[in-house]
Amino acid sequence: MWFNAAEALLWAAMWMLGWAPNSPYALVGAYRFLAQGLAYELPLMFALTTVGVGAGSLRSTDVVAAQTGGGWFVLTMPVAFVVLLAAAAFTAWGPFAAPAGTDLAGGVLAESSGVGRLLVQTGRCAFLGVTCAAAAAWFLGGGDGPLLPAPVWFAVKTLAVVALVVLVGRRLPLLRPDRVADVAWTVVLPLTIVQAAVVAVLVLTGGMP
Amino acid sequence: MTGPVLLVVLGALGALAVCAGVLVFVVDSMARATFSLLASFLAVGASLLLLDLPYLGLLVVLMMTVEMAIMVVFMVMLMMNPGGLMPMSMVHNTRGAVAAGVVVLAALSAGIWTVDWPERSGAAPPDTTVQVGEAVMGPHMLVMIVVGVVLLATMIAGLALATPRGRYDRLGPDLDRPRPDDPVDGGLPR
Structure with missing residues (x-):
């Protein structure tokens, strides 16, 4: 819930970032961001619901506890894992960089400079990092692992997810927000609903590892 | 946070919510009005968080932020005051509204102070x-x-x-067009 609320605040932050400079490029970037947000928000909510259903709790510590002993959620809910990693859309980065695209002279970032720009860029990087840490905790068992202490495992997994996201993100082409919306609502959203239903059935039949 | 400190913080949040709510009707720009409303809702969400209702508080923050981000698009699109050329007011029937507001506020305040509130029985559950x-x-x-x-x-x-466009616009009068005629193509090959 905290993650979801914080991510929702990004909607307002990015739109204001685009509106405030009174510049057309920044504003177009802000509207692109809202379009991507509309495409992404519901699949993300179903992904988070799936995690909650699997663990029987919305608390992150309970989610991690439910995975101890190897029953990592990435095995039973791979779709939700991928959808969560697509939170890159909320940092306007990688294949979802259209709101800050070079075709808009920087989009939402067109007019920002100095300390303000540093803050925005830090926030984008921080959100991507937090998303990777959340993915490690919710889908890869958090600190679950042999030999090494839990915090080390958690750090290793988080860094591995960061590396994966950066590697894949650099190799994918830029996606147009209107196309993302179509695919998100007609393909990804049904997939996440099916994913949630599968996990719910697994939980009810006692099939969760 | 307990006792008097909690009361002061809750009071500050309440005052912030009311002031931001007033700002909605004071500012001219639809963007500012929308985000003043958002500030008001966020103050309410923060008060819920302080009252040990994390789920409801975060839900308010989440829903209202997304809602305002969508609403601002329509506010700017349909109600914008473009460069002060079309001044518009967010208030109508001022006298009637003031009278109704004062009467309702007086009635509610009187209710709060005159009702014989029962003593609390039982304790708050650990997980609301x-x-x-x-x-x-x-x-x-x-x-x-x-x-x-x-x-x-x-x-x-x-x-x-x-x-404005239905399936006959997209697929033709007999609904047999192989590719729908859309002004903007989607991301799927169809």
Whole structure:
């Protein structure tokens, strides 16, 4: 819930970032961001619901506890894992960089400079990092692992997810927000609903590892 | 946070919510009005968080932020005051509104101070999220399901009434066009 609320605040932050400079490029970037947000928000909510259903709790510590002993959620809910990693859309980065695209002279970032720009860029990087840490905790068992202490495992997994996201993100082409919306609502959203239903059935039949 | 400190913080948040709410009707720009309203809602969400209702508080923050981010698009699109050329007011029937507001405020305040409030029996549960879930999914399950379906039907009906293009525009009079005629192509090959 905290993650979801914080991510929702990004909607307002990015739109204001685009509106405030009174510049057309920044504003177009802000509207692109809202379009991507509309495409992404519901699949993300179903992904988070799936995690909650699997663990029987919305608390992150309970989610991690439910995975101890190897029953990592990435095995039973791979779709939700991928959808969560697509939170890159909320940092306007990688294949979802259209709101800050070079075709808009920087989009939402067109007019920002100095300390303000540093803050925005830090926030984008921080959100991507937090998303990777959340993915490690919710889908890869958090600190679950042999030999090494839990915090080390958690750090290793988080860094591995960061590396994966950066590697894949650099190799994918830029996606147009209107196309993302179509695919998100007609393909990804049904997939996440099916994913949630599968996990719910697994939980009810006692099939969760 | 307990006792007097909590009371002071809650009071400050309440004052912030009211002031931001007033700002909605004071500022001229629709963007500022929308985000003043958001500030008001966020103050309410923060008060809920302070009252040990994390789920409801975060839900308010989440829903209202997304809602305002969408609303600002329509506010700017439909109600904007473009460069002061079309000054518009956010208030109508000022005298009637003031009278109604004062009467309702007086009645509610009188109610708060004159009602004989009962003593609290029992303690707050350790996890209010579970309690909310049981209340919604237990005795009120039928109501929630019906309301959910009604909301969805309203949204679909609203879209169907509002959209200027139907399936005959997209697929031709006999609905047999191989590719729909859309002004903007989607991301799927069809």
